[in-house]
């Protein structure tokens with residue numbers, strides 16, 4: 678595999694990150710994930726815009742101008758001959774002697790790699806997933822896409838122990854989002870509901886794209902909080918992310934959703950999203 682690292686492409690076994698990298702030692706780094714289907718990047722402009730925003734929120738310098746990052750992605754994909762999968766990018770604040778307080782003006786570290794996978798062809802897309810419902814363990818700036826992911830790693834490990842495929846998290850009696858996805862329900866009258874963007878969740882690119890598609894096709898979309906008590910009565914549930922696309926959810930915690938199979942609104946959104954991507 679060819680890795681992009683600080684301006685050059687190198688073979689994976691030759692790629693080296695310094696031990697004193699702040700991303701490695703302190704989680705002081707930002708990342709993005711873009712999906713590829715059939716040789717096309719999906720929602721990449723949204724991912725690049727969010728990368729820029731996350732970096733600026735934590736005052737890490739842009740490693741290169743956005744248009745050059747986009748060109749790098751194209752070259753990375755070409756070198757790895759990837760048609761389906763994900764492109765991962767990570768920007769660390771930089772390298773210096775370990776210290777919580779960073780020096781000003783560090784040179785950011787920038788890496789990117791590809792992970793080939795047929796995202797639209799797997800059992801979860803077809804049959805849906807069962808998500809556990811756990812308290813949200815994260816900090817108060819979840820709108821920033823940082824590599825500080827230990828909270829999400831822990832809840833996903835717990836979910837596997839408890840016999841679930843994935844996790845939705847909650848706070849103050851309401852769903853925040855998935856451990857690595859945006860959470861949606863569909864009410865009995867067919868309204869698609871998801872939590873409004875705030876510092877409590879990551880503003881999902883797939884979420885934004887799917888909501889726009891739904892609205893454009895005359896479906897009702899409502900941004901409001903999802904109370905835990907209402908989950909047992911919903912018609913459908915699904916989650917969205919770059920790597921999961923639109924993924925049906927057939928169980929949330931102890932509640933089976935609908936008939937326990939993906940519902941018609943979810944199926945329609947899956948098709949609309951894949952059609953728009955191609």
Ligand code: PDD
Nearest residue numbers: 710856857858859879881882883918919
């Ligand atoms: N995760 N919320 C969280 C906490 C996420 O980690 C993600 C994505 C999303 C969905 O965002 P988007 O639609 O822009 O991918 C929501 C990526 C896929 C990851 O960490 O691998």
